Amino acid sequence: xxxxxxxxxxxxxxxxxxxxxxxxxxxxxxxxxxxxxxxxxxxxxxxxxxxxxxxxxxxxxxxxxxxxxxxxxxxxxxxxxxxxxxxxxxxxxxxxxxxxxxxxxxxxxxxxxxxxxxxxxxxxxxxxxxxxxxxxxxxxxxxxxxxxxxxxxxxxxxxxxxxxxxxxxxxxxxxxxxxxxxxxxxxxxxxxxxxxxxxxxxxxxxxxxxxxxxxxxxxxxxxxxxxxxxxxxxxxxxxxxxxxxxxxxxxxxxxxxxxxxxxxxxxxxxxxxxxxxxxxxxxxxxxxxxxx
Ligand SMILES: CC(C)(COP(=O)(O)OP(=O)(O)OC[C@H]1O[C@@H](n2cnc3c(N)ncnc32)[C@H](O)[C@@H]1OP(=O)(O)O)[C@@H](O)C(=O)NCCC(=O)NCCS
Numbered sequence: 402x403x404x405x406x407x408x409x410x411x412x413x414x415x416x417x418x419x420x421x422x423x424x425x426x427x428x429x430x431x432x433x434x435x436x437x438x439x440x441x442x443x444x445x446x447x448x449x450x451x452x453x454x455x456x457x458x459x460x461x462x463x464x465x466x467x468x469x470x471x472x473x474x475x476x477x478x479x480x481x482x483x484x485x486x487x488x489x490x491x492x493x494x495x496x497x498x499x500x501x502x503x504x505x506x507x508x509x510x511x512x513x514x515x516x517x518x519x520x521x522x523x524x525x526x527x528x529x530x531x532x533x534x535x536x537x538x539x540x541x542x543x544x545x546x547x548x549x550x551x552x553x554x555x556x557x558x559x560x561x562x563x564x565x566x567x568x569x570x571x572x573x574x575x576x577x578x579x580x581x582x583x584x585x586x587x588x589x590x591x592x593x594x595x596x597x598x599x600x601x602x603x604x605x606x607x608x609x610x611x612x613x614x615x616x617x618x619x620x621x622x623x624x625x626x627x628x629x630x631x632x633x634x635x636x637x638x639x640x641x642x643x644x645x646x647x648x649x650x651x652x653x654x655x656x657x658x659x660x661x662x663x664x665x666x667x668x669x670x671x672x673x674x675x676x677x678x679x680x681x682x683x684x685x686x687x688x689x690x691x692x693x
Contacts, residue, residue, distance in 0.1 A: 588613025622658035636669035
């Protein structure tokens with residue numbers, strides 16, 4: 402049997418994809434009559450998706466035939482949303498929907514989470530998403546009297562435990578690796594004790610790195626960092642080590658909230674070239690860009 406193949410789609414594919422999308426969603430539109438149904442999408446809006454900088458449009462081909470399409474985009478640095486997935490009715494039920502979704506997720510190995518929504522009354526769709534590791538969040542959105550959407554979520558974050566976070570002066574000893582919960586701002590979080598390099602103690606302070614981005618992280622920052630004896634150089638070294646770990650998680654920058662009255666931390670941020678972005682109730686928010 403012919404094997405499907407998932408590859409990036411380009412504007413030249415827009416016409417053909419639009420036809421497949423309409424065929425795939427015609428039944429849904431008859432059933433739900435929702436105004437945002439992909440059946441109603443026009444070529445302009447499909448082209449906008451294809452050229453959306455934080456997005457990726459894929460086509461599923463089977464030999465010379467176009468079998469389906471998929472569009473995803475990045476909502477926050479490691480958080481992706483599956484905006485649409487469709488398989489032409491001729492090819493449905495062969496496992497190709499699952500294949501396309503798995504391939505698209507594999508193309509984004511740094512993703513920490515995936516989300517999508519789906520009508521609550523389509524068991525085939527739900528079976529497809531569950532087979533790809535998605536679970537029901539329990540969130541529901543009523544679109545109209547005929548259509549209710551449910552939100553599915555797939556969490557795929559991996560803590561990196563093997564990395565030794567140490568330089569010539571300071572060592573970060575892992576104290577906890579916490580899955581998302583309210584006190585971690587809803588994202589995964591590392592907590593470390595700060596020690597002199599190569600030594601067992603004494604503990605010089607504590608720090609935490611939140612890996613992810615949402616409004617709660619914006620308000621709290623990615624980093625908590627406290628030294629018993631504040632010293633700009635030591636703050637700088639710890640921030641550099643946390644930055645290395647963040648970079649391994651494909652983070653592009655660190656957001657750090659510096660409360661007033663922490664001059665040693667402010668000096669370290671200045672030495673590292675951090676930019677003050679905004680003043681929040683808890684202090685000033687600094688952005689520290691991360692590079693290799
Ligand atoms: C949803 C869609 C993308 C899934 O793609 P697909 O290639 O048909 O799906 P797959 O073959 O990979 O998986 C379908 C699963 O649903 C199961 N299934 C089919 N009909 C079912 C039903 N009535 N009840 C329960 N499960 C059902 C299949 O058996 C299969 O699971 P299994 O292999 O574990 O048995 C495709 O059907 C489609 O394009 N539908 C129209 C557009 C759409 O709904 N897009 C998604 C919007 S949320």
